[in-house]
Amino acid sequence: MSETTEQQWTIQRLLDWTSEYFAKSTIGNARLEAEVLLAEALNCQRIDLYTRFDELPDPDRLATFRAWVKRRGAGEPVAYIVGHREFYSLRFAVDANVLIPRPETEHVVVAAVEFAKSLDARPIRIIDVGTGSGCIAVTLATQIEHCKIAATDVSEGALAVARANVASHAVEDKVKLFQGDLLNALPHGSQPVHMIVSNPPYIGRLEIETVDDQVKSHEPAIALFSGDHGTEIIEQLIQQAPRYLLPGGRLIFETSPIVMEKCLRLVQSNPAFASVSVDKDYSGLPRVVVATRADQLCDDG
Ligand SMILES: C[S@@+](CC[C@H](N)C(=O)[O-])C[C@H]1O[C@@H](n2cnc3c(N)ncnc32)[C@H](O)[C@@H]1O
CATH class of the missing domain: 3.40.50.150 (Vaccinia Virus protein VP39)
Structure with missing residues (x-):
């Protein structure tokens, strides 16, 4: 996800690039995990990404997303990265403990x-x-x-x-x-x-x-x-x-x-x-x- 590339990093392009990167890193559910991380970084629902495909995320949120993609690519589970997981339809904070x-x-x-x-x-x-x-x-x-x-x-x-x-x-x-x-x-x-x-x-x-x-x-x-x-x-x-x-x-x-x-x-x-x-x-x-x-x-x- 180079910053110098000519094309702009729209939400759609971020999702496509990240899904492909995760798939190559043998992460199952590559597209889903890309969406979960991006939605969390943008503080929106996953479904909302689909109505915002052409949007350019602001630089701070983009930086957060990039850092998270790197961590996920290195094997860290999504739940630890975003700090929560759903259980019995309730949200639970989690960390590495x-x-x-x-x-x-x-x-x-x-x-x-x-x-x-x-x-x-x-x-x-x-x-x-x-x-x-x-x-x-x-x-x-x-x-x-x-x-x-x-x-x-x-x-x-x-x-x-x-x-x-x-x-x-x-x-x-x-x-x-x-x-x-x-x-x-x-x-x-x-x-x-x-x-x-x-x-x-x-x-x-x-x-x-x-x-x-x-x-x-x-x-x-x-x-x-x-x-x-x-x-x-x-x-x-x-x-x-x-x-x-x-x-x-x-x-x-x-x-x-x-x-x-x-x-x-x-x-x-x-x-x-x-x-x-x-x-x-x-x-x-x-x-x-x-x-x-x-x-x-x-x-x-
Ligand atoms: C499989 S995890 C389950 C955590 C949680 N109940 C869940 O279902 O997600 C097992 C938990 O038991 C704790 N544990 C391990 N040995 C223990 C012991 N001897 N006495 C009390 N807790 C222990 C661990 O710290 C860990 O939090």
Whole structure:
């Protein structure tokens, strides 16, 4: 995108050039990503670009766009460049401290909202483990009228992003954030809850070669990896959860189809859970585990 070229950089020409450049850089959805970046740089809707094809962006906005195209060309995800991502039709601020919210994770929200509908309790008490951007906790706070959510994360950087999202969605009265390891992050003597939701890290370090380079290079390793096989953190969660759940309460967590069988075995072999089921994602893959706590806990449960 040379500045000295004779032709002027209209919106149409910027889009054409950038789409081609992204396509050559093996970026999927090259045209879409070019449009998203240009619309953001021009502070307009993507659709509006089509009525402004002959316009020349002002130099400051053009400079911003050029810098962003360079970053995207170097592999940085669009969400980190523009600083936000949509999840469950809500906008979440993101930066390199947090996983970029994924559509699969919306199924955790769907399962939790469904379960909440079956409960008479007020407030419905929920824990979100590994909250990251806060996308699950904040979305539940917007969807469940009477709820109190404790959201934990081990990463202080992630909690700073979650705090910003809690504030921007005005759910401070419903969502409280705690730093620490899994459920140990919660204050001693916390009341048991109706459900624990989580999208924990679940990629095994032995699978690292199969992970997309863009993900590996830019998203936080602590949000992605869990032991050699991907189940280390989930095992701890399954072990800890019953003591924090009310009888009949649910542990709802996302995992990958690769470790799904192992996760189901872990729940089924734990007498503190009475039943378990699996929800599929938008691609029809097994994605979300829903485990119901038994009425009684064994002494060691
Ligand atoms: C896969 S990300 C999910 C983030 C967010 N809930 C989402 O769905 O987009 C996992 C999150 O768990 C956090 N995490 C990793 N290990 C943890 C631990 N031992 N205790 C608490 N949080 C942890 C990471 O910092 C990261 O934010």
